[in-house]
Amino acid sequence: MVDDVLCLCQDDTIIWVNQAGAEQLGTDSQRLVGTSFLDLLHPDHSRTLVGGIAALQSDPKGLPMILSRPDGGTMAALVMTKDFGDGLHGVVLRDLTGRMPAFDTLVRAVTRLEERARDLSRQASFDALTGLPNRTLFMDRLGQAVHQAERNGQMVGLMFIDLDGFKLVNDTLGHDMGDLLLQETARRLAACIRSGDTVARLGGDEFTVLMPNLGTYQNAPNVAGRILDILKKPFDLAGREAFVSGSIGITVFPDDATDAMTMLKNADAAMYRAKEHGKANFQFFTADMNAAVEERLAIKTGLSQALERGEMTLAFQPKLDLKTGAYTGVEALLRWNAAELGQVSPAKFIPVMEESGLMGRVGEWAIDAACRQYRDWLEKDGTAPRVAINLSVRQLRAPGFVDLVRAALNRAGLPASALEFEITEGMVIRDAENAVAVLNELTELGVTLSMDDFGTGTSSLSVIRRFPVNSVKIDRSFVADIATDDSSLEIIRAIISMGHALGRRIIAEGVETTEQVAALRRLGCDEIQGYVLAPPVPADRLGLVLRTPSPL
Known part of the structure; x- marks a missing residue:
């Protein structure tokens, strides 16, 4: 049986055609998509169709016409059309050469077109992964809700929900597990809303209500509150447990905005305020958030070209051995001097960098830049301090990461002992098996490893014992109160005792006063880092810092 040509057209433009039918026309379906349907008609027919494809609907049983095939030939065909609304038309082209049209098969062809039209409509309006309304449908419903509320004097509420910790799950457990988490999140959100409310997925881990x-x-x-509670419960991802939370921004019409786009922008701003307040909470929009929204957008835009423009640099902060008074190394810290924004605080641009997926590329640049700087110090001074670099989850999970490190060292002609990588508990604990394998490779290469921000997560003896780290860095939040708060002092005492029992050196970061230095020395802390010793300085000023004996 010869296949009919089935087309879907938006106005007069072909947006879908079946491959078997396209072959009847002597071409490929992809070559037809995007072309005008009228180009398939003989010029004598196309000239008479002033109303375009809609003019073909005059006879429900179809019209006999001559087609101009793309391969140069002609074909007699029965043309039958159906209007699906909003300018969408279904067209059946049946080859009349040597056969008569059977109306029942034409009906079946139209039914197939209707099914395809419904599929395309759903793809255009609903998220394929979760089945929730997508951004397009959501914005349409939001616009309608605002219009209706304006006429009736009602209030419209909008929530913008971002999953805290989703990127960590996605990076450590893989995208398949991330997809399962998003699907379960969609089900949980749908269970929380009121009748008449809409849950939508805008993209990534962003949802709206x-x-x-x-x-x-x-x-x-x-x-x-119901959403926050249900998101805190553990997620079972094919037998693997994961935890996330939600940061929620809320805005209200007409108090905060008078149109749909401004409402969405306001809810997004309020969501970021929720993240700044420790995540896992909700915040209402306030007028002062507009400036923060504009700043965040400018940061995101600027970061996309920061490396190409040479705006990224490294600053270096030294570490000191409390027993010998000798400098033991430096930590490399990212700095960004943007052309439009000036010097941007790392507290502002690093979170945006992580969310934008730029951390991997920038992290690779930082490793290469640190190696080049180490080589430069060697050539100028004959000596150089070991450089510690913070790793991201994305880097640790990237295929070939160890090879990338090895290549950077080789380009600079350096031994692996020139580098130290700082990792956090959260980076490795959720995908411990793979993390241990990568960290062991780095250790075998000769790179030193340090556990950063210790004490803020699931800190335990097993964490230090399991991972091949050489040192543990006590988080600055404990160091800040060590001279005035007994509980912080006892926590630090326990970390030092625990680390020393396992043969790890203990480093306190964020040390700012001589009182803190004295307390840490009494507790047996090995090294310190912080402004009491020196602030982060550019590479060309580090030599002077390291040549100056510390008074501590």
Whole structure:
């Protein structure tokens, strides 16, 4: 049986055609998509169709016409069309050469076109992974809700939800597990909302909740509270347990905005305020957030070209041995002097860098830049301090990461002992088996490893024992209160005792006062790092710092 040509056209443009039918026309379906349907008609027919494809609907049983095939030939065909609304038309082209049209098969062809049209409509409006409305459908519903509320004097609530910790799950457990988490998140959110509300997925780990008839302000935090509670529960991802939370921004029409796009921008700003307040909470939009939104957008835009423009540099902060008074190495810290924004704080640009997926590329640059700088110090001074670099989860999971490190060392002609990598508990604990394998490779290469921010996560003896780290860095939040708070002092005492029992050196970071130095020395801390010793300085000033004996 010869296949019919089945087309879907938006206005007069072909947006889909079946491959078997395209072959009947002597061409490929991909070559037809995007072309005008009228180009398939003989010029004598196309000249008479002033109304375009819609003019073919005059006869429900179809019209006999001559087609101009793309390969130069002609074909007699029966043309049958169906209007699906919004300018979308289904077209059946049946070859009349040597056969008569059977109306029942034409009906089946139209039915197939209707099914394809429904599929395309769903793909255009719903998220393929979660089945939730996508950004396009959501913005349409938000616009309708605002319009309706404006006429009826009602309030519209909008929540912007971002998953805290999703990128870590995605990077450590893999994208398949990340997809499972997003699907379960969609189900949980749908269970929290009121009748008439809409949950949508905008993309990535960003979700929204539209409350078209909010009623009172209090209804928004009630729903937000349920969402926060349900997201805190563990996720079972094919037998593997994962934990995330949600940061929620809330905005209300007409108090905060008068149109859909401004509402979405405001809810996004409030969500980032929730993250700044420690995550796993909700915040209402306030007017002062607009400036923060604009700044964040400018940072994101600037970061995309920062490396190419040579705006990224490294600053170096030394570490000191408390027993010998000798400098033991330096930590390389990213600095960004943007052409439009000036000097941008790492506290502002690093979170944006992580969210934008730029950390891997910038991290690779940092390793290479640190190696080049080490080589430069050697050539100028005959000696150089070991350079510690912070690793991201994305780098640690990247295929061939150890080879990348080896290549950077080889380009600079350096031994692996020139580098030290700082990792965090959260980076390695969720995918411990793979992390241990990569860290062992780095250790075998000769790179030194340090556990950073110890004490802020699931700190335990097993964490230090399991991973091949040479040193443990006590988080600055404990160091800040060591001279005034007994609990912080005891925590540090326990970390030092635990680390020494396992043969690890203990480094205190964020040390700012001589009182803190004295307390750390009494507790047996091995090294310190912080402003009491020296601030991060450019490479060309580090030599002077290291040549100056420390008074500590």
